[in-house]
Amino acid sequence: MNKFNTHNKGITKREDDYSQWYLDIIEKADLAENSSVRGCMVIRPYGYAIWENIQKNLNKMIRNSGAKNAYFPLFIPKSFFSREASHVKGFAKECAIVTHYRLKESENGNGVDVDPEAKLEEELIVRPTSETIIYDTFSRWVTSWRDLPLKINQWANVVRWERRTRPFLRTAEFLWQEGHTVHMTHEESLKEAIDRMEMYVQFAREFLALDVYYGKKSQMEKFAGAVDTYGIEALMQDGKALQFGTSHDLGQNFSHSFNIKFVDKDGVSKYPWQTSWGVSTRMMGALIMAHSDDSGLVLPPKIAPIKVVIVPISRSENRDLVMNYANEIFEILKGGYDRDEIVLDDRDYLSPGAKFNEWEKKGVPVRIEIGSKEVESGNALVVRRDSGEKVLFGKDVLFDEVGNILNDIQRVLFERSCEDLRSKTYRVESYDELKRVFEEGNGFVSAHWCGDSECELKIKDELSVTTRCLPFGREGKKGRCVCCGKECDEEWLFAKAY
RNA sequence: CGGGGAGUAGUUCAGAUGGCUAGAACGCUGCGUUUGGGACGCAGAGGCCGCAGGUUCAAGUCCUGUCUCCCCGACCA
Numbered sequence: 045m046n047k048f049n050t051h052n053k054g055i056t057k058r059e060d061d062y063s064q065w066y067l068d069i070i071e072k073a074d075l076a077e078n079s080s081v082r083g084c085m086v087i088r089p090y091g092y093a094i095w096e097n098i099q100k101n102l103n104k105m106i107r108n109s110g111a112k113n114a115y116f117p118l119f120i121p122k123s124f125f126s127r128e129a130s131h132v133k134g135f136a137k138e139c140a141i142v143t144h145y146r147l148k149e150s151e152n153g154n155g156v157d158v159d160p161e162a163k164l165e166e167e168l169i170v171r172p173t174s175e176t177i178i179y180d181t182f183s184r185w186v187t188s189w190r191d192l193p194l195k196i197n198q199w200a201n202v203v204r205w206e207r208r209t210r211p212f213l214r215t216a217e218f219l220w221q222e223g224h225t226v227h228m229t230h231e232e233s234l235k236e237a238i239d240r241m242e243m244y245v246q247f248a249r250e251f252l253a254l255d256v257y258y259g260k261k262s263q264m265e266k267f268a269g270a271v272d273t274y275g276i277e278a279l280m281q282d283g284k285a286l287q288f289g290t291s292h293d294l295g296q297n298f299s300h301s302f303n304i305k306f307v308d309k310d311g312v313s314k315y316p317w318q319t320s321w322g323v324s325t326r327m328m329g330a331l332i333m334a335h336s337d338d339s340g341l342v343l344p345p346k347i348a349p350i351k352v353v354i355v356p357i358s359r360s361e362n363r364d365l366v367m368n369y370a371n372e373i374f375e376i377l378k379g380g381y382d383r384d385e386i387v388l389d390d391r392d393y394l395s396p397g398a399k400f401n402e403w404e405k406k407g408v409p410v411r412i413e414i415g416s417k418e419v420e421s422g423n424a425l426v427v428r429r430d431s432g433e434k435v436l437f438g439k440d441v442l443f444d445e446v447g448n449i450l451n452d453i454q455r456v457l458f459e460r461s462c463e464d465l466r467s468k469t470y471r472v473e474s475y476d477e478l479k480r481v482f483e484e485g486n487g488f489v490s491a492h493w494c495g496d497s498e499c500e501l502k503i504k505d506e507l508s509v510t511t512r513c514l515p516f517g518r519e520g521k522k523g524r525c526v527c528c529g530k531e532c533d534e535e536w537l538f539a540k541a542y
Numbered sequence: 543c544g545g546g547g548a549g550u551a552g553u554u555c556a557g558a559u560g561g562c563u564a565g566a567a568c569g570c571u572g573c574g575u576u577u578g579g580g581a582c583g584c585a586g587a588g589g590c591c592g593c594a595g596g597u598u599c600a601a602g603u604c605c606u607g608u609c610u611c612c613c614c615g616a617c618c619a
Contacts, residue, residue: 054580082611134619173619207543207617214618267619290619357578397579404579415578425578 055405057338062282069332070211072405073341083209083216087325090406093349093384095219095325099199101251101346102221102323105243111195111223116177118201119168124176127301131175134268138205140170170203175269175294175320178224179302186226189308192316193236194226212329213286213542220324226304226316230295233317237293238516240321241274244289252331253344253457254278255465257488257537259513261290264497267320271295277512277537279465280333283486285512285539288330291321329542335457341407342429344457345450350408352377352386352446357396357415370414373424376443404429409453410446430456469537478526478538482507486540490515492523493536499527503538512537 054072056064070076075091087095103113119142126132146162171177178196186194199221209215223240227233241258248254257277266273270292277285298304299315308314335342345351354374358366367390374388387408389399396413403411413425423436426446430453437445468487472478481489493499493511503526504510513536520533 078611131619138618204618208615265619269619273619292619359577360575363577392577395577395579395581397577398581399579401580413578417578 055338055340058281065338066329066333067211069336069341069405073332073407075328075332075341076211078211081216083206085211085215087219090349091328094328094331094343094347097347097349098251098327099221102247103199105247106197106221106223109195109223109240109243110193111197111225113198114196115198115200116174116181118171120171120174120177122167122169124180125169127176128269128298131269131298135172135204139172140203140205142168142170171200172202172204173320173322174198174200174202174222175224175298176302179298179304179318182224182226183302183304186304186306186316189228189306192226192228192306193232195223195236196225197221197223210329212325212332214326218325220322222320222322225319226299227318228306228308228314228316230317233295233319234293237272237274237291237319237321240319241276241289241291244276244291244321244323248276248278248289249458251344251346252327252334253346253454253461254330254334255458255462257465257513257515259515259537261513262495262497262500262511262536264500265511267292269294269297271297275513277488277539278330278334279461279468279488279539280330280542281464282333283468283540284542285488286326286330286333286542287512288327289321289323292319294318294320334461336407339401340405342457343407343409345409345454348385348407348409350385350387350403350406351381351450352410352412353403353408354386354388354412354414355396355399355403356388356390357413359416362416362419363392365419366414366416369419373412373414373439373442376439377446380443380447410449412446428453471535472526473523475526478503478509479507482509482540488512489538490535491526491538492532493534493538494525494528494530494532495534496525496528496530499525502527508540509538510541512539512541 055068058065073090074088075094076085076087079086107113122141125135143164144158144160144162145164146159147156148159150157182194185191199219201217201219203217206214206216225233225236227236245256245258248256259274261273261275265275267290272293274291274293275287276289277287280286294317296315296317298318304316305313306316331343331347332341335344354370356366356370370388370390374386377386389403391399400411407429409429411427411429413427418424421436423438424442425434425436426449427434428449435445465488469490470481470487471490472481473491478489478491481487489509500511514534515537518535520535522531522533523535524530525532
């Protein structure tokens with residue numbers, strides 16, 4: 045319960061308790077709730093509609109990259125999983141395992157028990173990621189250079205038995221897409237890994253209105269089984285970093301362990317080069333945290349399930365008049381939106397204030413208020429969720445102006461995110477400066493690092509700060525490692541991470 | 543895996559030293575009045591007090607066991 049009595053419309057203020065604020069937004073905006081299964085959440089219809097919008101738009105980009113969607117089993121034979129040594133090591137501690145296939149009545153007569161007779165010959169892992177089951181398949185699909193490149197994507201659920209979970213950010217089961225590609229050369233697979241990372245960056249900026257950093261992860265932070273991992277890092281309002289997309293250069297690690305081979309043009313049998321890449325429902329966590337405020341969720345219009353809500357405000361004596369006019373406004377706008385994207389809120393058992401609050405909590409970008417004043421003047425009062433600004437428009441221009449405002453909100457949110465990222469990124473030269481940044485607040489810190497994991501570990505132990513990535517496309521200037529002082533030319537981004 | 547807390551109505555909780563015929567707020571249902579920033583009145587529905595034992599004339603309340611959930615930390619491709 046709220047011990048500070050600081051609730052604003054039932055939502056804890058960010059400055060009082062950021063993490064409670066996040067949980068409040070999820071509850072009050074009807075995004076998700078805890079289920080009866082520990083660590084697994086129920087994604088409610090409104091939250092799922094956001095995920096569907098993410099899927100719809102990202103799926104288009106994935107298909108444009110040449111990947112085709114397919115679906116692979118939820119279960120992975122245990123032996124597959126252990127074929128790639130570092131892969132199994134990375135996931136071993138959080139696997140759910142199926143050992144039996146049948147129940148029987150309990151000895152004491154109430155309930156059911158696992159039937160010990162029904163033990164599986166080979167135990168099955170519930171996929172925490174699908175490299176192994178997919179590459180087992182790929183070993184049959186790939187035989188010739190003509191089969192390459194092979195680009196496959198799947199939308200699926202995966203399970204990682206996390207000790208500690210938080211809605212969307214880390215759940216025991218989550219939804220994601222995972223792309224898997226196979227190439228003839230390393231040059232080509234590396235390009236694919238980087239292209240997909242850049243695709244995620246473009247998606248974040250264009251649809252989520254989120255500016256991000258992106259680049260190579262350190263060897264310690266990379267994916268278990270990858271040669272190199274590339275990551276996308278966003279900044280949350282509390283100054284912590286959230287990694288919400290990764291793309292892996294798998295080299296030939298998996299093609300060797302899964303015996304994927306192709307006969308090249310020269311007649312020689314060769315191991316191909318692979319990538320995998322994914323984003324998950326964790327991205328929803330980034331979306332929620334990045335833009336929202338103390339009144340509730342704020343959504344970029346391109347991702348918002350409901351873009352416009354019309355709220356009629358009537359007295360009993362003019363109800364018909366107001367409702368007719370509200371309907372007229374609805375008809376004017378309706379052609380510009382899908383059926384679910386525009387709502388006429390005609391629930392007459394709720395006061396206007398209650399409706400305003402509800403739609404604000406849900407982050408609907410544009411609200412249109414229709415009352416007796418609007419009926420008389422032939423206008424509509426348009427209210428923006430991002431700024432609260434209210435503007436009157438005549439019926440004749442309303443359709444265009446609402447469209448303009450939606451575009452403008454998308455733009456403003458992105459600019460705000462860019463500014464936020466820029467203003468909370470610091471450049472430091474020494475360990476003391478690094479330390480001071482995280483004593484005074486959070487954010488991204490750009491600093492020289494020699495690449496030695498000993499330095500990385502020391503910083504992690506002492507400051508709870510980790511390397512996020514070596515950002516792309518930056519010329520390395522000579523400098524000294526913030527930790528050990530050794531000369532080096534790589535400037536890495538550091539942050540406290542979710 | 544370590545530390546803490548909690549299981550009582552749909553939800554959040556109150557129920558000192560056992561006396562309960564188990565309450566409140568919000569939510570829910572019906573009727574009526576309302577509607578420019580979370581409306582109000584009246585009437586209702588809703589509980590095996592996590593589960594299993596025990597102590598007692600009497601157990602949400604005490605004892606034992608057990609299960610579950612939440613929070614903090616460690617871990618987290």
